[in-house]
Amino acid sequence: MQDLFAEDNANFEIAPGAWLLKGYAAAQASDLLVLIEQIAEQSPFRQHMTPGGHRMSSAQTGCGAASWVSDRRGYRYDRLDPETGQPWPAMPQACAELACTAAQAAGYPDFIPDVCLLNQYTTGSRMGLHQDKDEQDFSAPIVSVSLGAEMTFLFGGPLRNDKPSRWKLEHGDVVVWGGPSRLNFHGVAPLGKRASHPLTGAVRYNLTFRQAL
Ligand code: MD6
Ligand code: FE
Numbered sequence: 001m002q003d004l005f006a007e008d009n010a011n012f013e014i015a016p017g018a019w020l021l022k023g024y025a026a027a028q029a030s031d032l033l034v035l036i037e038q039i040a041e042q043s044p045f046r047q048h049m050t051p052g053g054h055r056m057s058s059a060q061t062g063c064g065a066a067s068w069v070s071d072r073r074g075y076r077y078d079r080l081d082p083e084t085g086q087p088w089p090a091m092p093q094a095c096a097e098l099a100c101t102a103a104q105a106a107g108y109p110d111f112i113p114d115v116c117l118l119n120q121y122t123t124g125s126r127m128g129l130h131q132d133k134d135e136q137d138f139s140a141p142i143v144s145v146s147l148g149a150e151m152t153f154l155f156g157g158p159l160r161n162d163k164p165s166r167w168k169l170e171h172g173d174v175v176v177w178g179g180p181s182r183l184n185f186h187g188v189a190p191l192g193k194r195a196s197h198p199l200t201g202a203v204r205y206n207l208t209f210r211q212a213l
Pocket of ligand 2: 186
C-alpha cells in the first residue's frame, strides 16, 4: 500500500552524520510550546550582545544545568542566568526524552543532554553561519527541534567558505547533528515576511539540546 505520509516523515542525511528527521516531534510540538512559555516566565528571552558589540537578531533563553550566553567578554555556558542571577529552569523530562530518542533514531544511542538552548525568531531574525564549538566534548551530537513558522536552515561544511545547502525547517522537524559534521558551519536565513504557523503566528522557536558540560 502506498504510504501517503511518507513525504511528511522522511529522513534526509543532509551531510555525513547529520540527519533531518521531518516531523519527528510533530506529536509533541504543541506541548513543547507550552513548556517554552513556562521556561520563559522564569528565564525570559533576551537578545544577547555578541563579543563584537552587536545585538543578536534572535532572542535566547535556556533550561538545564547551564545555558549558552554571550556578552562583551565572549561566548560561554553559564550555570546561572545572568539576567536573574538564578539557575536556569530545569530541563523538562519530556524534552530530554524526545532529544534522546531523536538522537538514537539518527545513530547516536548514548546522547544525554544537559543543556537546552531556546531561540526565538521574529520576522527578519536570522543566524549567520557559525560552528557550535563551546561544548566540552564534540563526540556528542546536537539535537535541534523547530517549532512554529518555517525557516531556511543553511548547512555548510567544515570551512566558513563551503557553500551551504538549504533545508526548510517546519513545525515539528528535528535535526540531529554529530560525528563527521559536528563542527560544520551552519545558520538560518532571515525569517520571511509571510512565514507563519497557526500556533505561533510569525514566530519560530528552535530548541537545541546539547551535552555541553
Ligand atoms: C536554528 N540552529 O535552527 C539555529 N546548531 O535556529 C543552530 O544553530 C543549530 O539547529 C547546531 C545544531 C543544530 C542547529
Ligand atoms: Fe548552531
